[in-house]
Amino acid sequence: METILAIAIGVLAASGTWLVLRPRTFQVVIGLSLLSYAVNLFIFSTGGLRTGAAPVLAPGEAGTLAGYADPVPQALVLTAIVIGFATTALFLVVLLAARGFTGTDHVDGREKGS
Amino acid sequence: MSGWGDHLLILPILVPLIAGAVMILIGERRRRTLAALGVVSTLAVAALALALLGIAGTAEPGAMVRVYRLGDWPAAFGIVLVLDRLAAVMLVLTSVLALAALVFALARWHRAGTYFHPLFQFQIMGLNGAFLTGDLFNLFVFFEVMLAASYGLALHGSTRLRVQSAMHYIVINLVASLLFLIGVSVIYGVTGTLNMADLAGRIPSIAAADRGLMEAGCAVLGVAFVIKAAIWPLGFWLPTTYAAASAPAAAMLSILSKVGIYAILRLWLLLFGDDAGASAGFGGTWLLVGGLATIGFGSVVVLAAQSAARLVGGCVLVSSGTLLAAIAMGVVGVTQGALFYLASSVLGIAAFFLLIELFERGRDAGADVLAVTREAFGEEDEVLSESEESAGIAIPVGTAVLGLSFIACALILAGLPPLSGFVGKLAMLVPLLAPGEAPSAGAWVLLGALLVSGLVTTIAMVRTGIDVFWASPDSVARIRLVEIGPVLLLLGLCIALTAKPQPVMQYLGAAAASLHQPQDYAGGVPTDRPPPGEGKAR
Numbered sequence: 338m339e340t341i342l343a344i345a346i347g348v349l350a351a352s353g354t355w356l357v358l359r360p361r362t363f364q365v366v367i368g369l370s371l372l373s374y375a376v377n378l379f380i381f382s383t384g385g386l387r388t389g390a391a392p393v394l395a396p397g398e399a400g401t402l403a404g405y406a407d408p409v410p411q412a413l414v415l416t417a418i419v420i421g422f423a424t425t426a427l428f429l430v431v432l433l434a435a436r437g438f439t440g441t442d443h444v445d446g447r448e449k450g451s
Numbered sequence: 452m453s454g455w456g457d458h459l460l461i462l463p464i465l466v467p468l469i470a471g472a473v474m475i476l477i478g479e480r481r482r483r484t485l486a487a488l489g490v491v492s493t494l495a496v497a498a499l500a501l502a503l504l505g506i507a508g509t510a511e512p513g514a515m516v517r518v519y520r521l522g523d524w525p526a527a528f529g530i531v532l533v534l535d536r537l538a539a540v541m542l543v544l545t546s547v548l549a550l551a552a553l554v555f556a557l558a559r560w561h562r563a564g565t566y567f568h569p570l571f572q573f574q575i576m577g578l579n580g581a582f583l584t585g586d587l588f589n590l591f592v593f594f595e596v597m598l599a600a601s602y603g604l605a606l607h608g609s610t611r612l613r614v615q616s617a618m619h620y621i622v623i624n625l626v627a628s629l630l631f632l633i634g635v636s637v638i639y640g641v642t643g644t645l646n647m648a649d650l651a652g653r654i655p656s657i658a659a660a661d662r663g664l665m666e667a668g669c670a671v672l673g674v675a676f677v678i679k680a681a682i683w684p685l686g687f688w689l690p691t692t693y694a695a696a697s698a699p700a701a702a703m704l705s706i707l708s709k710v711g712i713y714a715i716l717r718l719w720l721l722l723f724g725d726d727a728g729a730s731a732g733f734g735g736t737w738l739l740v741g742g743l744a745t746i747g748f749g750s751v752v753v754l755a756a757q758s759a760a761r762l763v764g765g766c767v768l769v770s771s772g773t774l775l776a777a778i779a780m781g782v783v784g785v786t787q788g789a790l791f792y793l794a795s796s797v798l799g800i801a802a803f804f805l806l807i808e809l810f811e812r813g814r815d816a817g818a819d820v821l822a823v824t825r826e827a828f829g830e831e832d833e834v835l836s837e838s839e840e841s842a843g844i845a846i847p848v849g850t851a852v853l854g855l856s857f858i859a860c861a862l863i864l865a866g867l868p869p870l871s872g873f874v875g876k877l878a879m880l881v882p883l884l885a886p887g888e889a890p891s892a893g894a895w896v897l898l899g900a901l902l903v904s905g906l907v908t909t910i911a912m913v914r915t916g917i918d919v920f921w922a923s924p925d926s927v928a929r930i931r932l933v934e935i936g937p938v939l940l941l942l943g944l945c946i947a948l949t950a951k952p953q954p955v956m957q958y959l960g961a962a963a964a965s966l967h968q969p970q971d972y973a974g975g976v977p978t979d980r981p982p983p984g985e986g987k988a989r
Contacts, residue, residue, distance in 0.1 A: 357626065362618070369625050376629045376636075383640035409639065413588055417632055420595045424625055427602060431618050438611040444622075446615045 338386050342378065349375035360449075362432045362442050366425065373421040377414050384410035459506070460519035460532050463499050463542055463579040466492055471572030485568040486557055493553050496575060497546035500539070507539035508958060516975030518585070526646060526976055533585035533648070533976060536962035537790070541582040541713055544794055547944065548706050548801050549575050551937035555805050556699035558934045563608030563697065570607070574600035574703055581710050585976055587635050587645040587672075590714065594631065594679075598624050601707055604700035605692060616688075616695040623688050627678035634672025641665040648976035651721045651969050655728035666733055669722065673715065673734060680711030680771045682741045683748040690752050690764025698808035701760070702801040708767055709797055712774045716786070716966065719778070724969045738779035739893055745772025746900040750907040759807045759915050763800055766864045769904045770796040776897050777879045784882025786963035791956060792875030795945055799863035799872060802941035806860060809930050809938070810853050810919050849930045854920050856935070859942045861912035866905045871948040876901055878956065 349371050356368025384407035392408035432442075439446035470492035474485050506517065519532040553571060561567040577597025584590050602624075605617040639645055641661050642653045657665055674685070681689040689708065693701050715738070723733045749768030756762035770792070777789035859870060866872035880901065883894040948955060965971050 357622070365622055369622070372626070372629050376632045380632060380636040383636040409645070410636065413636065413639075416588070416592060420592070420628075424595070424599065424621075424628070427599065428618075428621055428625065431602075431606065431614060431621060434606075434609060435614045435618050438609075438614050444618065446611070 338388075339382075342382055342386065346375045346378050346382070349378070360443055360445075362435065362444055365444060366428060366432060369428065370421075370425060373417070373425070377417055377421070380410050380414045380417060382410075384408075457517075457519060459499060459502060460517060460534055460583065461521070463496050463503070463546075464532075464576055464583065466495050466499065467572040467576040467579070471569040471576065474569040474572065475566075479565050482562065486561065489553055489568045489571060490557075492572060493546065493549050493575065496579070497543075497550055500542040500546040500579075503534055504539040504543050507534050507536045508961075510535075516972055518976050527644075527649070530589050531585040531646065531976060532583045533972070534583060535965060535972065535975075536958060537713075537717065537966060538582045540790065540794070540959065540962060542579055544797055545575065545578045545582070545706055547941070548702060548797065551801065551805070551941050552699040552702040555702070555808075555934055555937040558931055560608065560697050560699050564606075566603065567607055570600045570603040571699075571703075574604060576600075578706065578710065582713065585647050587638065587647060587650070589645075591628070591631050591635060594710070595628060597707065597710065598628070601700075601704060604703060605696045607700055608697050610695075612695045613697075616691045619688050620692040623678065623685075627675045630671050630678070631675035634668050634670075634675060637664060637668030637671065641668065646976065647718065647721060648973040651724075651726075651973040654722055654730055655726060657730075659729070662729060666730060669718075670734060672718075673737075676711040676714045676718075677741060677775070678711070679708065680715070680775065681708055681745070681768055682771060682775060683744040683768075686745065686748070686768055686771070689767060690756075690761050693764045693767060693804075694758060694760035698805050701763075701804040705767060705800040705804060706797050708771055709774070709793060712771060712778070712793070715775065716778050716789075720781075720786075720966045721969045721972060724967065726969060732781065735779050735781060739776050739897075742772045742774070742776025742779060743896060743900050745769070745775065746904050748772075750904045753904075753907050753911045756911060756915075759811065759919070760804070762911055762915055763803050763807065763864075765911075766796075766803070766908060767800055769908065770800065770864075773876075773879075773901065773904070776893075776900070780883060780893065780897070781967075782882055783960075783963050783967045785879050786966060787956065787960045788875060788878030788880070788882065790959040790963060791878050791948070791952070792872070794955075794959075795863060795871035795875045795948055798941045798945050798948075799860055802856070802938050802945070803860040803864065805934075805938045805941070806853065806856050809934060810857070849935075850920070852935060852939075853930065854916075856938055856942055857916055857920070859945070861909070861916065863942075863945050865908040865912060866901070867909065869949060871945045871952075874949055874952055876905070 353368045353370075353372030353375060356364045356371065359365065359368065387406055390404065390406040392406045392411055394405065435446060436442055441448055443449075470488055474488060477484055477488070479485075510517065517534040518526070519534070520526055521530045521532065523529075549571070556567065556571075573596060577593050577595075577600055580593030581590060581597055584593055602617060602621050605620060606613060635645065638650065641657065641664050642650055644650055644653060654665070678685045680686075693704055696704060719734070719738070723730055723735075725731055727733070746769055749765050749770075749772055752765030752768055753762055754765075756765055774789050774793055777785050777792070862868075862870040863872040866876040880898055884890050884898065
């Protein structure tokens with residue numbers, strides 16, 4: 338399971354990095370999204386990978402990390418997802434505004450050579 | 452957690468949050484109500500910051516910190532806010548800047564687009580939160596609040612140039628935020644805590660096998676911070692963005708870049724101080740080299756600048772680089788001087804951003820921008836501001852005031868005597884070059900870099916000054932009290948810093964001393980959680 342997750346995070350991060358470095362704003366948005374997926378998975382994995390383990394203790398029980406999933410990374414990833422959503426939405430608006438102002442979707446607002 | 456006095460700690464975050472939320476409910480149409488609410492809220496935050504400054508100053512040595520536990524959860528589970536002298540100083544700086552920028556914006560800028568006032572309040576909230584929090588992930592959240600608001604403010608009164616540069620700014624900061632998250636989660640994965648004080652206690656006892664991973668996590672986190680602080684080669688976005696932003700927004704941005712410096716100052720000394728065992732001093736060389744390179748790059752930007760706004764952008768870079776290099780020296784006295792320099796340069800840079808707007812107005816560039824925004828936001832406003840404008844003072848008094856303010860800004864930013872920029876630089880260099888012990892090579896390089904950057908800034912300032920005040924004689928400076936007032940307030944504070952540096956220096960000295968004694972901070976925040984994996988989780 339660790340290997341698969343590591344490969345998934347690696348592929349997402351690599352594709353995201355590539356796209357962020359591209360000259361079109363839409364590619365940059367998708368790249369940022371992919372990067373944030375990679376980071377979210379990464380945060381999630383720092384709590385350790387475990388199937389079928391609950392993050393919340395049953396009443397009256399003193400839980401150990403051996404039997405339970407660590408709830409903190411789950412809380413962190415939730416926050417990170419929400420913030421990522423908001424900033425991506427904001428960026429989309431800026432992208433449209435830039436398109437309207439410059440008439441091109443190049444990140445520098447002008448085509449190469451023009 | 453006894454009595455209402457303890458709740459003062461959370462108020463600098465709550466007041467702007469509530470004010471901003473109420474502003475959104477009030478709606479954009481009632482500008483006067485919004486403006487009044489904004490001023491009241493900002494004044495309240497300033498009063499709170501001063502009160503907290505007093506509280507933090509009375510703390511005895513060894514009990515440097517006041518801790519506020521959100522929801523009264525034990526510090527190991529909940530999130531804490533921590534007040535010490537450094538946080539209090541940063542709060543006061545923020546509120547002074549906010550007050551000046553807001554009053555300045557009331558003259559005309561707050562009408563140039565929508566939601567200026569709520570965004571401004573959220574910006575204050577994010578800044579205050581970032582300075583007060585004692586939890587790494589909470590720091591991330593406040594960074595995001597602050598940045599989201601700053602995106603809005605950077606776009607305020609959108610023009611083509613503004614949208615363009617804000618887009619670059621947003622992409623770079625989003626990537627930096629992702630790095631921040633990676634760093635935080637690696638640190639959590641290794642140490643099992645996000646509480647800064649707890650973290651400082653655990654670093655010495657990390658297993659040797661995990662130490663590399665931990666340091667890598669901290670390095671990634673550090674990269675996120677230096678992107679905010681615009682350290683070379685990660686700071687190319689800064690001059691363009693700051694130059695393009697509207698004047699009040701740019702004035703607020705001048706402290707935003709210092710948040711990265713603040714985070715490094717706090718975390719680097721806390722986590723990698725002398726107590727950190729094998730990790731002590733980790734990354735110090737990189738900070739020094741990065742700082743020096745930034746001073747160099749900033750000087751080039753200053754020299755190459757063709758507009759006053761870009762010139763100040765270069766000054767922001769120079770001051771970031773100076774601060775980082777000074778912090779990297781790891782000497783208490785230098786940190787004290789660096790804090791003084793930080794206060795002086797933030798005030799000076801903000802004053803200059805506001806000032807530029809005033810003297811550029813007599814020329815063409817600024818007028819174009821305003822014309823565009825007025826077209827976009829209706830005739831009614833135009834009539835209003837025209838009638839107000841005619842009440843402005845015409846030359847020559849206006850030009851004289853502008854000229855004197857310009858000279859003051861130039862002296863502060865170039866670090867020339869007699870103003871506070873010079874005092875700050877001197878305070879940084881004196882402990883480094885103290886007689887008795889041989890100064891390190893780094894100290895000499897820093898001395899050289901400071902001298903060269905000061906010279907370069909002077910040259911560029913003189914050039915701009917000649918261009919603005921002498922070479923264009925028919926420019927009519929119309930200024931109004933509400934606009935020149937904030938500039939004079941900021942400059943007056945710098946002059947006060949110069950005239951009475953003693954109490955300030957003493958306070959900052961105590962702040963620096965406690966920063967270099969991380970056990971005060973770590974001991975002041977109660978943590979009672981056993982390391983993960985050792986039996987009970989509670």
